[in-house]
Amino acid sequence: xxxxxxxxxxxxxxxxxENESVVFDSxxxxxxxxxxxxxxxxxxxxxxxxxxxxxxxxIDLKGFLSGDISEVSSSCLLVNEACKKHGxxxxxxxxxxxxxxxxxxxxxxxxxxMKLSEKQKAQRKIxxxxxxxxxxxxxxxxxxxxxxxxxxxxxxDEHDSNIVEGYMVNVMGEDFRHFxxxxxxxxxxxxxxxxxxxxxxxxxxxxxxxxxxxxxxxNDSIMRLNYYPKCxxxxxxxxxxxxxxxxxxxxxxxxxxxxLQVFVDEKWHSITxxxxxxxxxxxxxxxxxxxxxxxxxLHRAVVNNTSVRxxxxxxxxxxKERIVTPPRSLVNTQNPRTYPDFTxxxxxxxxxxxxxxxxxxxxxxxxxxxxxxxxx
Numbered sequence: 001x002x003x004x005x006x007x008x009x010x011x012x013x014x015x016x017x018e019n020e021s022v023v024f025d026s027x028x029x030x031x032x033x034x035x036x037x038x039x040x041x042x043x044x045x046x047x048x049x050x051x052x053x054x055x056x057x058x059i060d061l062k063g064f065l066s067g068d069i070s071e072v073s074s075s076c077l078l079v080n081e082a083c084k085k086h087g088x089x090x091x092x093x094x095x096x097x098x099x100x101x102x103x104x105x106x107x108x109x110x111x112x113x114m115k116l117s118e119k120q121k122a123q124r125k126i127x128x129x130x131x132x133x134x135x136x137x138x139x140x141x142x143x144x145x146x147x148x149x150x151x152x153x154x155x156x157d158e159h160d161s162n163i164v165e166g167y168m169v170n171v172m173g174e175d176f177r178h179f180x181x182x183x184x185x186x187x188x189x190x191x192x193x194x195x196x197x198x199x200x201x202x203x204x205x206x207x208x209x210x211x212x213x214x215x216x217x218x219n220d221s222i223m224r225l226n227y228y229p230k231c232x233x234x235x236x237x238x239x240x241x242x243x244x245x246x247x248x249x250x251x252x253x254x255x256x257x258x259x260l261q262v263f264v265d266e267k268w269h270s271i272t273x274x275x276x277x278x279x280x281x282x283x284x285x286x287x288x289x290x291x292x293x294x295x296x297x298l299h300r301a302v303v304n305n306t307s308v309r310x311x312x313x314x315x316x317x318x319x320k321e322r323i324v325t326p327p328r329s330l331v332n333t334q335n336p337r338t339y340p341d342f343t344x345x346x347x348x349x350x351x352x353x354x355x356x357x358x359x360x361x362x363x364x365x366x367x368x369x370x371x372x373x374x375x376x
Contacts, residue, residue, distance in 0.1 A: 024135035025116045026229035027150060027364035038144045039135070039237045045143070046236060047268075047302040051261055057082050058277060061193075062093035064200055076204040083204075086264045087297035088271075091197065091251075094278060096189050101312070104186045107179055108310050112148055112227040118192035122150065122171040124158065127353050128270030129153075129222060131171070146237045147301050150225040154187040154314075156217075164223065186224050190251050190292055190314035194219075197249065197280060198316075205290060207327045215289070220344070221317045222247065228259065228301065228309040237310070239301035243357045245283035245367075246347055247315035250297075252279040257309040263298040263359075284362040285317065285344060291326035292338040298359050340369045 026056045029035065057078040063071035082089040111119065116134065124131030126138055130152050135144045152167050164187055168180030198212035228239040239259060254260055260271040260279065271279060281297035303309065318324065325341045339362065350365050351357045 022137050024137050030229040033232050035233050039146055041143050041238055045288055051268045051270040053272055054262055054264060056090050058092045060093045061091050079200055079204045083282055083294040086161045087295040088262050089280055090277045091280050092195055092277045100106055103182055104312055105310055108225050129352055141184060145240050146231050147239045148227045149224055151222055154221045154223050156191050192294040192317040194249055207329055216318055218319055219317055220320050224313045226311045228303050230305055231303045232305050233294050234303045234305050239303045242300045242359055244296040244298050246351045246357055246361050247283040248285040249316040249318050250281045250283055251314045252311055254311040257307045259302045259309045261300050285324055288339040289324050289326055291330040318344050339366050
């Protein structure tokens, strides 16, 4: 397994020091015929010209929630098949207002269309997971992703009911209050959808409709806006490198440009955007919670030279100090314990301070826990 540790030798080369000074200003770089070397990925990791479409099962959430026996059975069958193989499916008939989704996409254009200096008012600090990031230029020195992100925390907490709105006003000013209200409303909708999907998982895994829903009520989640500028050399870089999300569940809405790819059966497959559907994938935390029965989804994003691509990603996470341990009924002689107990806050710290999330994050994290949290 290639190392993703952040620690580097004390004697840096001149090239490494130059790498650290790169600035990802999309207004300039998206029109350059040659892209900086820091964004060029190794040949074996670059996107291929052919990525067959993955046939993804659409789950009728309204049908499942109706309680109809045949609908519940059908939904559970599809979820089990998808999540035990690759951890990826679509949700339709979800009840989310599509005008809200459209508005959320529009406000992304507003933010990412600003000058870099304006966006940097919300600059993400190293070691933190909230704020604006222009690629990972302050954190890594190679294989940088061709994207910008804005991330913020969401908690369905009655004592901090406007956490998203408050954050945006705090970092960007009063002019961004309505911006914050839009994403506050969007997060609330995603939170409700997440808990409904957790009911589906509970029934599918045989632990009851309420088990996982109760585990994630009062969650401490993350909302991320992804913005992938045009790239004149899209065959040399990636918008997001291959990784499994360290979080529990990702609910994604991508625009109609396309670019999401999933690794299934030893090959990369493309995911065709469906406007009225949400893309759902399992993350490492839920994989551990299900004792490895549901698989974390390995995916990446590619870019193109003609269109900007946008996506809205809601990452469901448990309360930070909640112990992630599987239900007893999912542990037996045929399926013994796979991962050690941990808290989400510990995994979050691991991925932001010690390890660059990839396809082996959960294995590396488990080893880190077992070996006494020694990163050297």
